[in-house]
Amino acid sequence: MKDERDRKREAAMDAEQPTRLLKLSRRRVLMSSAAMTAGALLNRRLPAQSPSQASSVAFNPLRQTPPRHWAAIAKANHPPGKPQDDYTPVFTPNGWTLPFELRGGVKVFHVVAEPIMHEIANAPERLLVECHGFNGSFPGPTIEVVQGDRVRIYVTNRLSMPTSVHWHAMILLCGMDGVSGLTQPAIAPGETFVYEFIVPDAGTFMYHSHFDSMTQEGLGQVGMFIVHPRDPEARRPDCDFALLLHEWEVIGGASRPDPNEMSDFNILTINGKVFPDTHPLVAQLGDRVRIRIGNLSAMDHHPIHLHGYAFKVTATDGGPIPETAQWPETTVLVGVGQTRTIELFADNPGDWIMHCHMTHHTMNQMGHDFPNMIGAQTDQVDKKIRSLLPDYMTMGTKGMWDMATMNMSVPENTIPMKGLDGQFGRKVMGGMATTLKVREHTVGYQDPGWYDFPKGTVAHVATAAELEADGIAPLAPPRRPHDGPGLRPDL
Numbered sequence: 480m481k482d483e484r485d486r487k488r489e490a491a492m493d494a495e496q497p498t499r500l501l502k503l504s505r506r507r508v509l510m511s512s513a514a515m516t517a518g519a520l521l522n523r524r525l526p527a528q529s530p531s532q533a534s535s536v537a538f539n540p541l542r543q544t545p546p547r548h549w550a551a552i553a554k555a556n557h558p559p560g561k562p563q564d565d566y567t568p569v570f571t572p573n574g575w576t577l578p579f580e581l582r583g584g585v586k587v588f589h590v591v592a593e594p595i596m597h598e599i600a601n602a603p604e605r606l607l608v609e610c611h612g613f614n615g616s617f618p619g620p621t622i623e624v625v626q627g628d629r630v631r632i633y634v635t636n637r638l639s640m641p642t643s644v645h646w647h648a649m650i651l652l653c654g655m656d657g658v659s660g661l662t663q664p665a666i667a668p669g670e671t672f673v674y675e676f677i678v679p680d681a682g683t684f685m686y687h688s689h690f691d692s693m694t695q696e697g698l699g700q701v702g703m704f705i706v707h708p709r710d711p712e713a714r715r716p717d718c719d720f721a722l723l724l725h726e727w728e729v730i731g732g733a734s735r736p737d738p739n740e741m742s743d744f745n746i747l748t749i750n751g752k753v754f755p756d757t758h759p760l761v762a763q764l765g766d767r768v769r770i771r772i773g774n775l776s777a778m779d780h781h782p783i784h785l786h787g788y789a790f791k792v793t794a795t796d797g798g799p800i801p802e803t804a805q806w807p808e809t810t811v812l813v814g815v816g817q818t819r820t821i822e823l824f825a826d827n828p829g830d831w832i833m834h835c836h837m838t839h840h841t842m843n844q845m846g847h848d849f850p851n852m853i854g855a856q857t858d859q860v861d862k863k864i865r866s867l868l869p870d871y872m873t874m875g876t877k878g879m880w881d882m883a884t885m886n887m888s889v890p891e892n893t894i895p896m897k898g899l900d901g902q903f904g905r906k907v908m909g910g911m912a913t914t915l916k917v918r919e920h921t922v923g924y925q926d927p928g929w930y931d932f933p934k935g936t937v938a939h940v941a942t943a944a945e946l947e948a949d950g951i952a953p954l955a956p957p958r959r960p961h962d963g964p965g966l967r968p969d970l
């Protein structure tokens with residue numbers, strides 16, 4: 480039987496949120512109110528901060544919280560940060576940084592949302608897509624400022640549909656958040672809106688459409704927004720890279736990515752390019768390297784794996800991670816809508832691949848909806864079909880690799896087989912991958928070409944003498960799983 484208090488509580492909730500009550504059982508209501516009571520008691524027991532603890536945190540009006548003291552931030556009145564003097568400019572491989580004009584101490588930017596043709600891969604296997612972008616490119620140009628800068632950003636809509644721009648993960652006054660319908664009207668085609676704010680926090684942020692996000696973010700209205708710390712004592716990296724991850728479904732022969740696709744993506748890009756068209760990250764031996772990775776893919780989180788190094792995740796889109804809380808990684812998971820900043824000390828020269836470790840994300844348009852032919856014996860079938868089609872050959876019996884090495888004809892504007900022609904042959908990998916090239920001498924971020932391996936440091940075909948010395952039997956011909964036991968000694 481319900482007691483009087485329950486009846487009153489339910490009646491009160493009913494009045495406030497009639498739909499919510501339908502979903503909450505009385506038991507759950509009681510449990511949540513019990514949890515709230517416990518939480519309140521626990522809160523009361525938390526020790527008060529001692530005066531010494533409080534004063535050990537230096538006052539920084541840019542980081543005042545809570546509530547954010549916007550007036551104090553405005554009063555701080557910092558001069559506009561200068562590239563080189565105040566920060567090491569970020570390098571966006573295959574991309575560019577949006578220039579600004581200084582007007583009365585304010586950095587003025589102009590962002591233009593527009594439909595574009597974008598080249599994902601260039602000749603000989605070329606892929607052009609009809610997408611959206613900012614200022615003629617996908618992803619949009621990197622916006623780069625210094626914490627405390629006052630910025631004024633004009634956004635012009637040259638699309639045939641309304642739009643808006645959201646400054647992703649930046650903590651701003653609500654009216655500058657760029658969420659159409661909620662914090663501002665949508666920007667109509669042909670209109671220009673203006674956003675103005677003082678940038679309160681340093682970090683790796685992004686910007687993207689917040690109107691019909693599935694369509695517009697999906698079609699490429701995305702970009703990176705880098706804020707360097709104002710603190711002159713902050714450690715500056717020698718190289719600073721900005722990478723933005725994205726994904727599309729582009730059906731073979733088509734040029735319009737399908738933003739309605741929910742799960743099957745076949746074009747996975749870093750700064751709008753697929754490997755091997757991604758420009759390498761070039762660092763000099765001894766450099767402190769910072770790599771900022773953002774993910775505005777539609778549906779996939781990407782575990783980005785770097786060879787040759789263990790790095791530390793030093794910041795997320797929520798802010799810097801204290802040094803004592805950082806741990807080493809070789810793979811960093813960058814979820815949709817997240818940024819991760821990693822840092823490493825370039826002490827291991829070479830050509831190091833950096834790629835999403837989801838194997839389908841490094842395959843371009845190959846491997847999708849393809850029947851599983853691995854290991855199939857098709858000689859007899861092929862012979863029969865050849866009487867009708869003289870060049871016929873069943874493909875995929877040795878995986879995707881055999882297809883990548885034959886010059887199969889594919890629809891125009893399609894890149895199923897694009898892979899790397901490296902100094903040791905063809906690498907069957909495309910999509911979400913790039914390389915970190917560490918050299919003794921570099922010229923800016925210019926691609927230094929292939930790594931010149933010191934003699935005797937590359938894995939090679941074992942010689943007869945090596946095999947004999949270590950008692951390894953020279954290799955047998957290929958076998959099939961049911962050809963009898965393998966080399967396990969107990970079988």
Ligand SMILES: [Cu+2]
Binds near residue numbers: 747779780
């Ligand atoms: Cu991935």
